[in-house]
Amino acid sequence: MNEYGELNIPSGKFDAIIFDLDGTLVDSMPAHFTAWCDALSQFNVPKDVFPEDVFYSMGGRPTQDIVKELNGEFGLNLDVHEVALAKREAFLSNIDKVTIIEDVVKYAHAMRGKVPMGIATGGTRVVAEKTLQIVGLSDLFDEVVTANDVACGKPAPDIFLEAAKRLEVDPKKCLVFEDAPAGMIAAQSAGMEVVSVPVNYKTLS
Secondary structure (H helix, E strand, O other): OEOOEOOOOOOOOOOEEEEOOEOOOEEOHHHHHHHHHHHHHHOOOOHHHOOHHHHHHOOOOOHHHHHHHHHHHHOOOOOHHHHHHHHHHHHHOOHHHOEEOHHHHHHHHHHEOOEOEEEEOOOOHHHHHHHHHHOOOOOOOOEEEOHHHOOOOOOOOHHHHHHHHHHOOOHHHEEEEEOOHHHHHHHHHOOOEEEEOOOOOOOOO
């Protein structure tokens, strides 16, 4: 255990640091799961279609990609855009429950001004910006790249490559903080070293 808790941060020098948002910088995954449950119930989807463990296994992926997979897996015919909108609105109505993940944010504050820092999130820009505002992190990062900015979401490397491009840094010289398998695969595919952030499974009350 170091000053940043369970985070295993490499000692090498990196030219930029890129953070995932949900489940990495902020403890928002329980609120996102609740939002998914609320949204899917509006379209009469049974609760057992998207249990919590499946939700966590899909962490980091864009909402629309998840809806497409649910359609294919369960023979559903959900309107991708309508479900994504309903999920977004449900999450925003619960956004006050989101809190920071202290060890990761502490490290981000410690590195501010030393190297460029960005966010690469599978969420939309509207949700990402409101999330950063609610927890007071809006001014901490140089760039915020969202699902709206790339053609392919995680686990494709696009979002991390775009973040490196905007930060004007070689992708191979970037350190990434991630909590979800899809995000870790995406970062590694971009040639970046990854710090695994322990997943928080606590339930939103």
